[in-house]
Amino acid sequence: RQADDLGLRYLRRGGYDPREMAEVFDMLDRVTRAEGRGRVPEWLSTHPAPENRRARIEAELASDAAAAGGTVEREAYLRRIAGLVYGENPREGYFRGRTFYHPELRFQMEFPAGWTTQNQKQAVVAVTPARDAILELTLAGTAPPASATGEARAFFARPEVLAGRPATDRIHGLPAAGGPFAAALEGGGRIRGVVAFIEHGGHVYRLLAYGAEVRWIAYEEEAVAALRSFAPLDDPAALDVQPLRLDIVRIDRAMTLTEFAARYPSAVGLDALATLNRVSADTRLPAGSLVLDAGAGEAQYAGLFAHARYVAVDLAIGDPGWDYRRLDALADLEQLPFRGASFDAALNVVTLEHLKRPQKALREIARVLRPGAPLLLIAPQEWEVHQAPHDFYRYTRYGLKHLLEEADFEIAELTPAGGLFRVLSRRMFNACQLAPWLLPLFAPLALLVPALDGLDRRRDFTLGYRCIAHRR
Structure with missing residues (x-):
């Protein structure tokens, strides 16, 4: 609620029409319904339901008639969002089946079958179906100059690491170091796992897999295989993948959204287009240049x-x-x-x-x-x-x-x-500006002279x- 109140205050201070805020919640509600997922009850959620937020904002605006009005600047907004990435950006990494590709950092890695994977901003994570083991790919956290051997030594020197020693290796031609380990948990108990530090493209990557000590033997083989699958990426098709981007299209005639989708093919379906534009498939869109x-x-x-x-x-x-x-x-x-x-x-x-x-x-x-x-x-x-x-x-x-x-x-x-004669007419008026006393003499001539322009x-x-x- 506090965020909504601040947003409303900033809109008013900036001279923007606060009624547009209610439309934002309408869009959020449409997205929620389009995703088709069950909703957490509002009393368990960290945010109120979009339709409730809209109702509260509309009630507040209705109680303050002076708050209505202000600018919308739709065109400026459309110009700002034109070209924005739509959905996840594959340039920041993407999965194709079990294999993770990162075009910008130019590496690939295959994750264990059946594990749930997620590409986060700071890490790529995979979790077993029983959620008792995890595999994590991140950049090593120490400042340069860093090396796989140095990072591995620092890892195994931690006081919580109870067993294991690093070994140097090469994985797909890349300098690497690491090995199996055991570690103590703060609240008691132990975990077992395997870690690899790999140098590639001026970075050191940490590949860490671990699980409960009594269950680790069931996952160790596929975890090690995943770590050893890290390799440079040189497939042009995987390197050249590009994100979807928003395109602002001006239609030259009125048409329904269904007709629009047929005339301007999109990488997203008709339902997604309808949600983005807050219309239905049979809504008639106006023309505009x-x-x-x-x-x-x-x-x-x-x-x-x-x-x-x-x-x-x-x-x-x-x-x-x-x-x-x-x-x-x-x-x-x-x-x-x-x-x-x-x-x-x-x-x-x-x-x-x-x-x-x-x-x-x-x-x-x-x-x-x-x-x-x-x-x-x-x-x-x-x-x-x-x-x-x-x-x-x-x-x-x-x-x-x-x-x-x-x-x-x-x-x-x-x-x-x-x-020439229109130029002369203008010059006569210019002369009158410099010497107003010429106005009675030049003004009649200045009005008549353009009639001779055909000469x-x-x-x-x-x-x-x-x-x-x-x-x-």
Whole structure:
């Protein structure tokens, strides 16, 4: 209960919607039911049942109407979990039948048949069906420089070890030391077992098997065989195994979860997909595209993308008077915090001139766009200095074409924003800003001059360009 109360307090302090906490308990309940295992009664459990925790949180929120509200930031959350390992990570070791493989540490070992095995963070453990003997594989605990012989001598020198002496050996070509032993228990009684210390890959591993003294003879042979099965791992298939990872998929049309599973095959089954997404197999999922506004400023275009998932990113240094609180991420456009090919479209509106390395930023935008995704780019050519000192470049049509093609974009449309007479109109208004007494003279002309823009067919004098390009 204390953990739940603290979680609720932190949500409120951070400005997040506390109602989402109840949904977490709903997910926990779905996982519990999906596992299909019997539940320990709540009075014997270390944690209350998820549905009871949800009911208590909902009751507390209902008693405090002012507590509702706050941000959810669903898109930021999805970006954070994209690519996370789902389930156990085989890079940290995995069993295939009786054999344990560790790709990162590059070793394998076969455990006795019928023993219950478990890969823990600090050890791999196997227990006999009668639970009267155990086998444990760990890294030796002493600091380097360590050796199998040194570790074995230290083990047999312990006061509780009553019998045995270490012998040096080689196991599958690896330096090793160890042997059988007997040891006294703190509460009385004795155990017997066998230990081996093995050097491999810059580490010393301790392989320890033991059991009750009167029963040990029944397990000794298979325990010794297990210890002597430790070997370097060189099978490419076992070394290259990769974990399952969460993938955030944006669907281009509405469909049921069953249809989704058929269109986007997954390594997990339909039931697991339903649990992860908190839906049922026949739930109809809405369509939605993910749009990146790269250089969003005050996120002024968010309202244009109500039909999509709009993600506003900016470094928030351009204008000290702007309100950057609507941004989803503070980031340099040269190092976007997103996975590759994760966006369906992107904007870069009057931003390119403020980037010291525009080529690098465009390549980074290309990286996070899926192949074929569009980019809307608007950049100035004839424009006054603005947002100083962060104003570095102006662009011709040829410069934009070069930058975009170098960044792996294919230009579909490159349109000038007016011609010479629109530039003249803007300059007249600029003059009025410098000398307000010119306003009666220049303002009427500034409004009429753009009507002559059709005379400028070449459009070499233009305020800038609007470009639509597609990621190759």
